[in-house]
Amino acid sequence: MIITFPHMGNTYIPAKAMLDDIGVKYIIPPFNNARSLEVGMKHAPEMACLPLKINLGNFIEAHKSGADTILIAGGYGPCRFGYYAQMHREILKDLGLYMEVITLESNGKSFKTLIESIKMINGRVNPYKILKILKNTSDVAFMVDELEKLTFKIRPREILKGSTDKIYKTFQKSVLNVEGSENIKKHIKRAREELLSVEIDNKFRPLRVGIVGEIYTSIDSFANHNIEAKLGHEGVEVSRQVTLSNWISDHIIKKALHINSGGRFKREAKPYLGAMIGGHTQETLGNTVIYAKEGFNGIIQIFPLACMPEIVSKSILPSIERDFNIPVLNIIIDEMTGEAGYITRVEAFVDLLARRKELDEIERDRLLSWN
Amino acid sequence: MGVRVGIPRGLFYYQLYPFLDVFFEEIGAEVVISDRTTRKTLDEGIRICVDEACLPVKIFYGHVMNLKNGVDFLLIPRLTSISKGEYICPKFGGLPDMIRNTVKGLPKLIDTEINLRDPRSNAFSAAFEMGKHITRNRSKIKKAYYKAFERYEEHKGQLKKGIMASDIIDRKRNIYVIKEKELLNIVLIGHPYNICDGYANMNIIKKIRNNGANIITHEMIDDEVINKNCNTLPKKIFWNFGRKAIGSIMSFAESNDIDGVIYLMAFGCGIDSFIGDLAERIIRRKSNIPFITLTIDEHSGEAGMDTRIEAFIDMLRWRRKYDNNFSTHG
Numbered sequence: 182m183i184i185t186f187p188h189m190g191n192t193y194i195p196a197k198a199m200l201d202d203i204g205v206k207y208i209i210p211p212f213n214n215a216r217s218l219e220v221g222m223k224h225a226p227e228m229a230c231l232p233l234k235i236n237l238g239n240f241i242e243a244h245k246s247g248a249d250t251i252l253i254a255g256g257y258g259p260c261r262f263g264y265y266a267q268m269h270r271e272i273l274k275d276l277g278l279y280m281e282v283i284t285l286e287s288n289g290k291s292f293k294t295l296i297e298s299i300k301m302i303n304g305r306v307n308p309y310k311i312l313k314i315l316k317n318t319s320d321v322a323f324m325v326d327e328l329e330k331l332t333f334k335i336r337p338r339e340i341l342k343g344s345t346d347k348i349y350k351t352f353q354k355s356v357l358n359v360e361g362s363e364n365i366k367k368h369i370k371r372a373r374e375e376l377l378s379v380e381i382d383n384k385f386r387p388l389r390v391g392i393v394g395e396i397y398t399s400i401d402s403f404a405n406h407n408i409e410a411k412l413g414h415e416g417v418e419v420s421r422q423v424t425l426s427n428w429i430s431d432h433i434i435k436k437a438l439h440i441n442s443g444g445r446f447k448r449e450a451k452p453y454l455g456a457m458i459g460g461h462t463q464e465t466l467g468n469t470v471i472y473a474k475e476g477f478n479g480i481i482q483i484f485p486l487a488c489m490p491e492i493v494s495k496s497i498l499p500s501i502e503r504d505f506n507i508p509v510l511n512i513i514i515d516e517m518t519g520e521a522g523y524i525t526r527v528e529a530f531v532d533l534l535a536r537r538k539e540l541d542e543i544e545r546d547r548l549l550s551w552n
Numbered sequence: 553m554g555v556r557v558g559i560p561r562g563l564f565y566y567q568l569y570p571f572l573d574v575f576f577e578e579i580g581a582e583v584v585i586s587d588r589t590t591r592k593t594l595d596e597g598i599r600i601c602v603d604e605a606c607l608p609v610k611i612f613y614g615h616v617m618n619l620k621n622g623v624d625f626l627l628i629p630r631l632t633s634i635s636k637g638e639y640i641c642p643k644f645g646g647l648p649d650m651i652r653n654t655v656k657g658l659p660k661l662i663d664t665e666i667n668l669r670d671p672r673s674n675a676f677s678a679a680f681e682m683g684k685h686i687t688r689n690r691s692k693i694k695k696a697y698y699k700a701f702e703r704y705e706e707h708k709g710q711l712k713k714g715i716m717a718s719d720i721i722d723r724k725r726n727i728y729v730i731k732e733k734e735l736l737n738i739v740l741i742g743h744p745y746n747i748c749d750g751y752a753n754m755n756i757i758k759k760i761r762n763n764g765a766n767i768i769t770h771e772m773i774d775d776e777v778i779n780k781n782c783n784t785l786p787k788k789i790f791w792n793f794g795r796k797a798i799g800s801i802m803s804f805a806e807s808n809d810i811d812g813v814i815y816l817m818a819f820g821c822g823i824d825s826f827i828g829d830l831a832e833r834i835i836r837r838k839s840n841i842p843f844i845t846l847t848i849d850e851h852s853g854e855a856g857m858d859t860r861i862e863a864f865i866d867m868l869r870w871r872r873k874y875d876n877n878f879s880t881h882g
Contacts, residue, residue: 226825226826226828226829227825228817228819228820228821228824228825229825229826229829230822230825255787257788257790259639259640259641259642259645259790259791260642261822261823261825261826263790264787264789264790264826266787267785267786267787267830268826268829268830270786271829271830271833275833275837284787453649453653454646454649455630455648455649455663455665456630456632456645456665456667457632457645458632458642458645458646459639459642459645460642462642462646486604486820487604487606487820487821487822487825488822489641489642489643489822489823490642490646492602492604492605492609492643493642493643493645493646493649493650495602495604496601496602496605496646496649496650496653496654497646497649497650497653499653499654500653513604
């Protein structure tokens, strides 16, 4: 059995740590690229959402290198993501690629399904070992997210442009050669120290933009055309609350243990959205309100075309935009997205934010001189 | 004059018909249903709704615009789930919020959450919440609820007998079809709100019937059969419509009196994109029944639709004429 798993941003790092610790053979598919999208597009249903197509491409490419089992997270709706595993199974079957699909999911009732899946990977269940592996995996996920957040802060402030990207990209590639969660943790720490030693301009006050939206397209740098780095180079500090570590703790661990994951975003989203409707709608709306209250300059919402939950968010966002007087840019991504048009819009948005900030400052001075 | 309660003729209206109509009439409200979908409904919907939404949602916006000035209450329940352990599309759950945040000058909304996903939940409490806006008399609401439920079951029973829901809603029971030729049996799968709305689907039902075919929908299949088929799947389908569609497709694939399958899909519908694809795979794997997907959106030209339906049905007739000796690959 050789396991593979789909790419989503830095997911491969905690996944690698987990599989190393369990001690099974696995293949990490090539990083998301135009070819994996093209292969996926060819075989996936036309109107399926983008993540499904990219993931399918990952699996087909991994199959070429010899993988025969897929490890993927699941869910129980209403977002389409919950049915990805079954769709992949059927599509691959029709393509004549026989791959086993193991889903990591807990249906909110018991831990049983999750344990069953781990048993399928591991062959035996040692509860102590499993808990330890789960803990180490979520630790790694948490550390990777922290590292990413650090790049958001350093990138707009760096003096030698491109130094953050250089360190971060080297890290993303070199981590593939490190084995075991302990070593990966050390490797992350090393990258962190390197990042902290980058020379930065401490006086620079960057614009601040919050990124909200569907998890895959906001996390995965291939899907969103590296928006975080682009904004960083424009001198914008990015913030994103939806991260892999949050997703693991909210959707897999807390659900299985019956812990109510009541984040602040749920309270803030309440006036705009009465109930949980799946996907990341609550996160999108709640975090937009939080960002607005914290004085961010603008919000960018990213989602794949025809994403059901985010269409609801998009319909509601104009109200928040009005209530808090904060500009929101919606970016919808599909396989046809041309990068040039996309960059133009992001740049125009940043210019708009810069101008607004400038005006605000002038206004403030004027008020002071009058009073 | 009682309190006027407006029900937009779209989305859940077809799914819950005639429960809401009867329920509100029984508790003493005057029920106003929006007019049938027209070009104007759609245009108004497109103007207000976000571009990415699917056709039925845009039409729903149009119906809200049609109603909003003439009623005291607008009924847009938050339908999270209408069956145990299952969901509907997320847009249904967020519908009242979508409407509230985009349409100006709305009357008071009745946006009770209907969530029957949890086995402990109870449909009556949701009905009581809805009825509270009209009357405080609990026993009256209870009586209305049971009557509405009875009528709803009766309606479902009629569907199981093979009558199309749209025939009942549009009162076209005395429809006749050309009987010169042998009738074909065509399965039409699609969301009830796409199949029942004659404007949205460009009168597909009439077109199929005029070409000399019977229509069979997933609503005519018994729930037991559907559930039995769906239990054989490796993963449970958690959408109410998805389960019904796949369960019935699996039984159609095994029966030998079906001539063709038409899947009516709305552009941008998330559930259709998966279920339609699965349905096609099931049909192709298990049988040699022809399968076609027709996609509707606000730009569809009617001529294109006509051509496709006619060509499909012609092809079905040839197949029947040459019986089973006609190979699928020419």
